[in-house]
Amino acid sequence: MPDGAATATPDPRIGEVLVTEEQLATRVRELGEEISRDYAGRDVLLVGVLKGAVFFLSDLMRHLEMACEVDFMAVASYGSSTDCSGVVRILKDLDVSIEGRDVLIVEDIVDSGLTLSYLLRTMRARQPASLEVCALLTKPERLKVDLPIRYTGFEIPNRFVIGYGLDYAQKYRQLPFVAVLAD
Ligand code: 5GP
Numbered sequence: 001m002p003d004g005a006a007t008a009t010p011d012p013r014i015g016e017v018l019v020t021e022e023q024l025a026t027r028v029r030e031l032g033e034e035i036s037r038d039y040a041g042r043d044v045l046l047v048g049v050l051k052g053a054v055f056f057l058s059d060l061m062r063h064l065e066m067a068c069e070v071d072f073m074a075v076a077s078y079g080s081s082t083d084c085s086g087v088v089r090i091l092k093d094l095d096v097s098i099e100g101r102d103v104l105i106v107e108d109i110v111d112s113g114l115t116l117s118y119l120l121r122t123m124r125a126r127q128p129a130s131l132e133v134c135a136l137l138t139k140p141e142r143l144k145v146d147l148p149i150r151y152t153g154f155e156i157p158n159r160f161v162i163g164y165g166l167d168y169a170q171k172y173r174q175l176p177f178v179a180v181l182a183d
Contacts, residue, residue, distance in 0.1 A: 013168070014175065015182030018156055019137075024164060024177065027153050028056065031134060032063020035104070035151060043067040044102045047094065049119070050074040052108035055165035055173070056136045056153075060106065071095055077115055088118040103128040108165045109137040112144045120147070137161070137178065154178075 043066070048057040050072050061070065074092035103123065110116050116133065123131055134151035141158040156178075162168050163175030172181075 013182050014162070014172070015180035017177050017179045018159070018161060019154055019164075019178040021176040023154075025059075028059045028136075029063050031151055031153060032060055035060075035134065036063070036065040039064075039066045039068075039102065039104075041066065042102050044069075044104055045096070045098060046070045047098075047103055047105045047123075048072045049105065049107050049115075050092065052165040052167065052173070053106050053136075056108055057106045060134070069096075073119070075115060075119065088115050090122070098123060098126050098128045100127070100129050102130045103132070105131070105133045107133060107135040109139070109161070110135045110147065110149065111139050111142050113142075113147045114144060116147055116149075117145045136164070137166075 044064075046057060046061060046068055048054060048070060051074070054072075057070065061068065071094045072092065073090065073094055076089050076091050077087060105116070105119060105123070107116060116135075120131065120133070132150040133148065134153075135149050136153040137156050138149065138152050138154075139158050140155050159180045160168070161178050162172040162181050163178045165173050166178065167173045168181050
């Protein structure tokens, strides 16, 4: 380092690490193996929910052994950035039809569950052959609706988290771990 250059100061907004990089890698591989067993011989459409799920989805997909394709949806919930109102708007719809297909929704985080509940309703109406959910993180204390989440990575406490795709005001997605957003 050149003389006089400042060392990077740690970002004070990055709080306690709840899930480390190693824990993420291990669990994502396990989920990939479980999904590969369950869907062996089938052709699955993975639906990623933009933008947060992109990181998880791309890592997960590398552990899937059955034939699979990927498509994305973007949704926005009305409300503040740290609290979901449950009113959801589709910003980007799927490019392909899901009728008669085996569909697996890949979500970064399920908080109240209202966004996912809306997505499931919308997608069920399109008559897929099967529809399941794989969520990296869930906050059981916050869940307001009963949701059929077939695959869960980690259950976390009721904290606002960042990293591994999860943002705060569009920042921090690139962190390789999941941490609490510090006040
Ligand atoms: P829900 O509808 O389940 O309450 O939450 C929907 C969305 O809120 C998630 O897909 C995510 O975009 C956002 N969200 C909920 N909790 C967190 C969190 O702890 N951190 C981040 N970055 N986003 C969250």
